[in-house]
Amino acid sequence: MKELSSTYNSKETESKIYQKWLDSGYFNPDNLPGERTKPFNIVLPPPNVTGILHTGHALMLVIQDILIRYHRMSGFKTLWLPGTDHAAIATQSKVEAMIYKTEEKTRHDLGREEFLKRVEQYAQESHDTIIEQTKRLGSSLDWSREAYTLDDARNLAVRTAFKKMYDAGLIYRGNRMVNWDPKMQTTVSDDEIEWKEEISPLYYLKYGPFTIATARPETKFGDKYVVMHPDDKRYSEYTHGQQIELEWINGSVKATVIKDETIDMEFGTGAMTITPRHDATDNEIAQRHNLDYEQIIDQKGKLLAIAGEFAGLHIKKARPLIIEKLQSKGLIEKIDEKYSHRIATNSRGGEIIEPQIMRQWFIDVNKEFELSSKQKLNFPTSEKATLKKLMRHAIESGLIKIYPEHFQKTYFHWINNLKDWCISRQIWYGHQIPVWYKGDEIYCDIEAPKDSGWEQDPDTLDTWFSSGLWTFSTLGWPDKTKDLELFHPTSVLETGYDILFFWVARMVLMTSYLLVDIPFKTVYLHGLIRDKDRQKMSKSKGNIIDPLGVIDTYGTDALRIALIFSTAAGNDIPLAEEKIKGMKHFANKLWNISRFILSNTDNFEAEIDMTKLTDPDKEILSKLKQSAGEITENIEGLRLNEAAQIAYQFTWHELADIYIEASKTQMQNPELAENTKAVLAKTLKTTLKLLHPFMPFVTEEIWSNLNQKNLLMIAEWENGDMM
RNA sequence: GGGCGAUUAGCUCAGUUGGUUAGAGCGCUUCGUUUACACCGAAGAGGUCAAAGGUUCGAAUCCUUUAUCGCCCACCA
Numbered sequence: 007m008k009e010l011s012s013t014y015n016s017k018e019t020e021s022k023i024y025q026k027w028l029d030s031g032y033f034n035p036d037n038l039p040g041e042r043t044k045p046f047n048i049v050l051p052p053p054n055v056t057g058i059l060h061t062g063h064a065l066m067l068v069i070q071d072i073l074i075r076y077h078r079m080s081g082f083k084t085l086w087l088p089g090t091d092h093a094a095i096a097t098q099s100k101v102e103a104m105i106y107k108t109e110e111k112t113r114h115d116l117g118r119e120e121f122l123k124r125v126e127q128y129a130q131e132s133h134d135t136i137i138e139q140t141k142r143l144g145s146s147l148d149w150s151r152e153a154y155t156l157d158d159a160r161n162l163a164v165r166t167a168f169k170k171m172y173d174a175g176l177i178y179r180g181n182r183m184v185n186w187d188p189k190m191q192t193t194v195s196d197d198e199i200e201w202k203e204e205i206s207p208l209y210y211l212k213y214g215p216f217t218i219a220t221a222r223p224e225t226k227f228g229d230k231y232v233v234m235h236p237d238d239k240r241y242s243e244y245t246h247g248q249q250i251e252l253e254w255i256n257g258s259v260k261a262t263v264i265k266d267e268t269i270d271m272e273f274g275t276g277a278m279t280i281t282p283r284h285d286a287t288d289n290e291i292a293q294r295h296n297l298d299y300e301q302i303i304d305q306k307g308k309l310l311a312i313a314g315e316f317a318g319l320h321i322k323k324a325r326p327l328i329i330e331k332l333q334s335k336g337l338i339e340k341i342d343e344k345y346s347h348r349i350a351t352n353s354r355g356g357e358i359i360e361p362q363i364m365r366q367w368f369i370d371v372n373k374e375f376e377l378s379s380k381q382k383l384n385f386p387t388s389e390k391a392t393l394k395k396l397m398r399h400a401i402e403s404g405l406i407k408i409y410p411e412h413f414q415k416t417y418f419h420w421i422n423n424l425k426d427w428c429i430s431r432q433i434w435y436g437h438q439i440p441v442w443y444k445g446d447e448i449y450c451d452i453e454a455p456k457d458s459g460w461e462q463d464p465d466t467l468d469t470w471f472s473s474g475l476w477t478f479s480t481l482g483w484p485d486k487t488k489d490l491e492l493f494h495p496t497s498v499l500e501t502g503y504d505i506l507f508f509w510v511a512r513m514v515l516m517t518s519y520l521l522v523d524i525p526f527k528t529v530y531l532h533g534l535i536r537d538k539d540r541q542k543m544s545k546s547k548g549n550i551i552d553p554l555g556v557i558d559t560y561g562t563d564a565l566r567i568a569l570i571f572s573t574a575a576g577n578d579i580p581l582a583e584e585k586i587k588g589m590k591h592f593a594n595k596l597w598n599i600s601r602f603i604l605s606n607t608d609n610f611e612a613e614i615d616m617t618k619l620t621d622p623d624k625e626i627l628s629k630l631k632q633s634a635g636e637i638t639e640n641i642e643g644l645r646l647n648e649a650a651q652i653a654y655q656f657t658w659h660e661l662a663d664i665y666i667e668a669s670k671t672q673m674q675n676p677e678l679a680e681n682t683k684a685v686l687a688k689t690l691k692t693t694l695k696l697l698h699p700f701m702p703f704v705t706e707e708i709w710s711n712l713n714q715k716n717l718l719m720i721a722e723w724e725n726g727d728m729m
Numbered sequence: 730g731g732g733c734g735a736u737u738a739g740c741u742c743a744g745u746u747g748g749u750u751a752g753a754g755c756g757c758u759u760c761g762u763u764u765a766c767a768c769c770g771a772a773g774a775g776g777u778c779a780a781a782g783g784u785u786c787g788a789a790u791c792c793u794u795u796a797u798c799g800c801c802c803a804c805c806a
Binding site for chain 2: 010012013014201208218219220221222233268269270272273274277278279280281285286287288347348412413415416419420423503504506507534571572573574576577578579580582584585587588589590591592593594595597598599600601602603604605606639640643645647648651654655662663666667670
């Protein structure tokens with residue numbers, strides 16, 4: 007009989023147990039014992055190498071580890087594939103900021119090669135930290151297959167994908183309006199824009215006989231069109247195309263009247279001037295009426311020659327000076343100081359977005375093409391495919407199921423509004439576009455052209471381009487590997503609902519074209535972690551719960567089960583320290599249950615004599631069977647919170663509170679003692695199995711005291727039917 | 730402007746396809762230190778399931794309307 011301390015010590019146990027798992031090799035599906043033909047696999051959504059893990063990561067790791075451990079115990083050939091994401095723009099901007107802060111140097115001061123070295127060094131350190139933290143959560147990931155979105159294998163996948171889509175005309179280069187970040191000097195995708203509420207003055211300017219309202223007077227130099235609604239009676243005397251000579255900021259201009267139905271008659275004066283090069287709505291109006299485009303602001307945010315005396319000034323500095331001039335010319339009618347509107351900013355650490363028309367690379371989501379093999383996707387053979395149609399089809403057809411289901415509607419809503427995806431970025435950290443130029447010639451291939459004189463496109467790809475390939479690039483694509491054949495499509499894609507669009511939709515897009523398949527069968531979306539008052543966690547509020555700190559205090563198992571215990575999929579999760587503390591008590595309870603049983607028996611293979619069962623014996627065995635069934639059913643149905651609650655309820659309030667108490671008297675009776683011990687042994691073993699996916703460390707540690715041949719992590723799952 | 734969701738015990742939340750007296754954790758009250766555990770045990774209080782109406786033998790669950798809150802998308806010069 008071993009002497010066990012009366013309190014479970016998570017700190018001492020966890021690193022020891024994790025090492026034991028690593029040594030066993032069972033994280034790798036190729037090493038699992040027995041005949042395993044059915045695959046189950048999840049690819050880890052790769053954390054960005056921009057820092058450390060937060061509770062959101064912890065939640066993701068816990069949910070996936072539960073599913074993985076459950077399936078591994080259930081006899082599946084189980085693979086959980088780890089990786090990290092280079093997160094192009096996010097990582098680069100972080101390193102740029104750090105370098106500027108300590109050395110006051112920009113990336114241009116360092117040069118592309120030196121700068122990339124520095125980014126890679128930072129990414130490596132960040133990677134190492136993240137991997138260590140991931141291990142501490144107990145994650146049973148197959149480290150032998152670890153991938154990085156920017157390593158050589160993934161780079162080959164990216165170049166191959168680009169080439170295929172380029173040849174099919176799905177990737178094109180074009181002049182279009184893009185979101186330009188003048189500070190970071192790059193384009194940004196629509197999804198990476200963050201709208202911020204701002205109160206700024208709205209200026210009412212005299213434009214000849216009209217009054218126009220604008221929040222951005224510094225863009226107004228080139229305005230030579232004044233637009234109004236055709237039904238607006240205030241302007242009925244003016245006709246479409248009429249030209250008017252008027253005095254403007256830098257002298258007189260010839261303005262043209264344009265009537266357009268998109269104008270809101272209620273707003274301001276009902277008349278506005280347009281700046282087609284720097285505003286998406288204005289751009290549409292200009293296109294519709296075939297108007298001239300003039301660039302006012304350059305890529306650094308400075309005014310061009312058209313601004314006259316203001317040329318070369320940054321728009322921020324120019325604005326007050328322009329206001330002054332407008333004042334002195336008497337062109338300001340009034341100023342509304344409390345105008346509230348929203349401005350676009352780059353969520354990846356940049357600043358205010360200036361829309362610009364630029365030549366960039368795009369993915370065409372509406373171009374029709376023939377699918378190479380329609381079978382796998384059940385796409386109607388009579389129809390031509392588009393990327394948009396395929397994205398919709400994968401969900402509509404039921405090939406991919408989304409949980410919770412209502413997110414399907416959100417998904418469709420997003421697809422319907424989807425525009426061509428701008429994939430080129432003018433940053434350095436990322437996959438460089440596999441296109442080379444020589445004069446007017448363009449060459450796109452997986453490898454660089456052999457002959458001289460070619461220059462590669464300096465731009466890199468949007469980070470989501472490589473993430474979109476993740477489910478199959480990690481399995482060896484474009485090579486036809488065994489892993490790819492066995493493990494694709496993946497079983498479950500588990501991630502936060504906040505990246506349904508960024509990532510989930512793009513994986514569907516890439517996979518349906520490149521593999522003519524789906525990337526995963528099930529999408530499971532979890533919610534955001536909030537504090538106990540439902541506030542978002544943020545540094546400024548000081549309400550952040552650091553998962554590693556919590557683990558030190560309460561143990562990994564406590565954190566794991568607290569994270570999933572009382573919230574259904576897709577809902578935000580309030581996480582209070584009290585809850586984690588409660589689960590530490592639960593781990594300790596389980597520890598002491600085991601201690602009691604171990605102090606009474608060491609034979610965990612004892613057969614139960616079914617003819618000699620007392621009422622409490624029958625009750626606990628039937629409750630055990632019932633709980634096992636319900637836990638299994640709930641895990642299968644992805645209701646992990648339900649499963650955990652049933653396990654908790656059984657362990658504490660059936661096994662501990664009722665049966666263990668009853669067993670004390672039964673064991674006094676020589677007639678019943680042996681059978682009671684057998685029931686205790688059997689119940690403990692099964693309970694440990696049922697709890698293992700949720701609390702792997704404490705259960706494995708107890709298991710190691712039960713004279714078992716194998717680790718608990720590969721013990722056979724009991725679903726209730728076999729009892 | 731378009732869409733999605735929430736509203737259940739003091740607090741935080743469960744409640745799968747409508748079916749017996751609506752559940753959990755924490756908190757609270759009273760009692761108890763019985764050799765697995767005080768990170769414990771026993772007993773208990775506490776909810777007209779946001780409001781109104783409807784469908785049904787039966788509604789927290791389905792339908793309609795309203796109120797409050799939250800999120801996503803689009804975006805107005």
